[in-house]
Amino acid sequence: MYGAWTPDQIRAAEQKLFARTPEPQVMRRAAYAVAVHTARLLDESSGSVAGRHATLLVGAGNNGGDALWAGAFLRRRGVGVTAVLLSPDKAHPAGLAALRRAGGRVVEAGGPSADTAGIGAEAADAVERADVVVDGIVGLSARGGLRPTAAELVRRVTAPVVAVDLPSGVDPLTGAVDGAAVSAEVTVTFGGHRPCHVLGAGVVHSRPVEVADIGLDDFLGDPELYLLEDAEVGACWPVPSASDDKYSQGVVGIAAGSATYPGAAVLAGGAAVQATSGMVRYAGPAADVVRAHWPEVVATGSVTDAGRVQAWAVGPGIGTGGSGREVLRHVLEAGVPVCADADSITLLAEDPTLWDARDPDAPLVLTPHAGEFARLAGEVGADRVSAVREVAARFDAVVLLKGNTTVVAAPDGRVLVNSARQSWPATAGSGDVLTGLIGALLAAGIDPWAACGFASLVHSRAALLAATGGADADAVGAPIGASALLASVPDAIRAVRAEAL
Numbered sequence: 060m061y062g063a064w065t066p067d068q069i070r071a072a073e074q075k076l077f078a079r080t081p082e083p084q085v086m087r088r089a090a091y092a093v094a095v096h097t098a099r100l101l102d103e104s105s106g107s108v109a110g111r112h113a114t115l116l117v118g119a120g121n122n123g124g125d126a127l128w129a130g131a132f133l134r135r136r137g138v139g140v141t142a143v144l145l146s147p148d149k150a151h152p153a154g155l156a157a158l159r160r161a162g163g164r165v166v167e168a169g170g171p172s173a174d175t176a177g178i179g180a181e182a183a184d185a186v187e188r189a190d191v192v193v194d195g196i197v198g199l200s201a202r203g204g205l206r207p208t209a210a211e212l213v214r215r216v217t218a219p220v221v222a223v224d225l226p227s228g229v230d231p232l233t234g235a236v237d238g239a240a241v242s243a244e245v246t247v248t249f250g251g252h253r254p255c256h257v258l259g260a261g262v263v264h265s266r267p268v269e270v271a272d273i274g275l276d277d278f279l280g281d282p283e284l285y286l287l288e289d290a291e292v293g294a295c296w297p298v299p300s301a302s303d304d305k306y307s308q309g310v311v312g313i314a315a316g317s318a319t320y321p322g323a324a325v326l327a328g329g330a331a332v333q334a335t336s337g338m339v340r341y342a343g344p345a346a347d348v349v350r351a352h353w354p355e356v357v358a359t360g361s362v363t364d365a366g367r368v369q370a371w372a373v374g375p376g377i378g379t380g381g382s383g384r385e386v387l388r389h390v391l392e393a394g395v396p397v398c399a400d401a402d403s404i405t406l407l408a409e410d411p412t413l414w415d416a417r418d419p420d421a422p423l424v425l426t427p428h429a430g431e432f433a434r435l436a437g438e439v440g441a442d443r444v445s446a447v448r449e450v451a452a453r454f455d456a457v458v459l460l461k462g463n464t465t466v467v468a469a470p471d472g473r474v475l476v477n478s479a480r481q482s483w484p485a486t487a488g489s490g491d492v493l494t495g496l497i498g499a500l501l502a503a504g505i506d507p508w509a510a511c512g513f514a515s516l517v518h519s520r521a522a523l524l525a526a527t528g529g530a531d532a533d534a535v536g537a538p539i540g541a542s543a544l545l546a547s548v549p550d551a552i553r554a555v556r557a558e559a560l
């Protein structure tokens with residue numbers, strides 16, 4: 060598990076660090092890491108370092124200072140360096156002096172020669188002939204979309220970019236992009252990830268992120284966001300031991316599907332069958348269809364005669380009418396962990412009396428997509444993390460908000476995120492698969508917050524495997540349906556378990 064820290068947390072840690080190590084020394088450490096990664100990128104993309112040209116885009120603060128110092132270090136490697144200053148009066152003085160001493164060139168972004176878009180001739184030329192660009196426009200103090208001159212410079216960049224701390228134009232806290240934003244070839248950050256590296260559009264704009272050690276780790280404390288790695292999901296994924304039988308691993312009940320939507324039952328039930336080795340019970344009108352697809356499922360027509368389970372997964376395709384309501388009520392009263400998805404979320408939003416049926420001691424997981432979330436608690440908005448955290452606390456439930464970045468909040472405020480790294484899971488029925496995976500993990504006794512994280516990671520890996528045949532997120536793939544995603548679940552589990560060895 061690794062973390063991401065908010066700008067406020069980073070700043071607080073930074074102040075403690077400065078009490079031990081002088082600020083200029085910390086900045087030089089950060090800048091040195093930027094220079095190392097820039098030289099590496101130059102070598103990869105141009106075949107050499109000395110004799111190549113780096114253009115620094117330099118904003119008004121310390122982010123620009125990092126870029127200027129990095130430019131000074133690059134001069135030592137024989138790189139030609141031009142700094143383009145967006146706010147000449149505010150450019151970091153020590154960084155500017157260091158670059159000048161090292162023989163770097165300094166030009167203004169605008170100035171008297173500016174074209175109609177506000178870019179001066181020298182700046183335009185420096186951006187155009189760069190072999191690599193170092194983005195030091197703005198970092199942790201970014202507010203709103205990039206200002207016009209910065210946005211125009213970013214639009215003109217064609218060379219590969221090293222982003223300092225975070226790609227300019229990406230909101231540090233939410234990862235949202237409003238207008239022009241740097242698309243980095245590599246982002247070099249300091250001490251730990253920022254939320255924008257792991258949320259929303261920020262993931263694509265910053266990847267890959269290199270975390271440089273500048274001595275901040277000791278002061279960071281608990282992260283704002285947690286992220287899971289394949290190996291730990293693989294290590295924790297429940298598999299049968301010598302002393303296990305079909306009951307001891309947990310029995311999951313699937314209450315999904317209807318005569319109109321039998322597919323939801325097949326997908327959720329199939330996911331539960333493949334997730335763990337315990338037993339799967341199905342209860343609902345699609346019992347025959349489920350049996351035909353998954354003979355190992357013990358299927359019955361109603362939740363009232365389903366038999367004992369250790370967790371329920373309820374909702375996909377049950378409808379929002381009277382029968383769906385009664386199914387949900389029964390399941391909520393059962394006293395076992397429940398994963399409530401799809402129609403059951405709409406039902407809870409429409410009929411608040413259903414909350415009264417809930418056993419207060421049994422964990423509840425809600426897995427809305429953005430539309431279902433809006434029904435339950437209003438529009439999500441740009442700050443998805445805060446929105447999900449607030450709803451988790453309000454309903455005393457683990458809430459998993461679906462999307463390209465899945466956000467999982469526990470009632471106590473812990474938030475876990477999983478980026479799908481690609482968008483192949485965006486296909487009808489794939490949410491039903493996720494529900495089945497979560498239900499099976501709950502039945503196996505996995506903590507609900509972790510179960511959501513494990514399931515969403517395996518779900519996105521399964522989609523990638525199905526679409527591309529491999530684990531490379533950038534590989535060429537072909538569109539898949541939820542059945543193909545489901546069929547790749549065992550391969551995805553195998554792959555994460557292999558990482559744990």
Ligand SMILES: NC(=O)C1=CN([C@@H]2O[C@H](COP(=O)(O)OP(=O)(O)OC[C@H]3O[C@@H](n4cnc5c(N)ncnc54)[C@H](OP(=O)(O)O)[C@@H]3O)[C@@H](O)[C@H]2O)[C@@H](O)CC1
Binds near residue numbers: 119205
């Ligand atoms: N903590 C760490 O680990 C370390 C941190 N370090 C570095 O410090 C960086 C933070 O530096 P920082 O606080 O000086 O602010 P920074 O992000 O450079 O912004 C500067 C100014 O930009 C402006 N501006 C704002 N929004 C804008 C927009 N949309 N479009 C255009 N301009 C915009 C606004 O100035 P204004 O023009 O409003 O006066 C703002 O004040 C951090 O990211 C890291 O690189 C390392 O050196 C050491 C280790």
Ligand SMILES: Nc1ncnc2c1ncn2[C@@H]1O[C@H](COP(=O)(O)OP(=O)(O)O)[C@@H](O)[C@H]1O
Binds near residue numbers: 463464486491
């Ligand atoms: N753009 C996307 N990129 C990656 N994953 C996505 C994207 N959009 C949706 N998903 C994932 O696909 C699944 C869709 O679930 P859902 O909306 O409930 O679909 P359905 O109801 O058709 O099963 C969720 O796991 C969600 O996180």
Ligand SMILES: [K+]
Binds near residue numbers: 122195197198222223
């Ligand atoms: K930046």
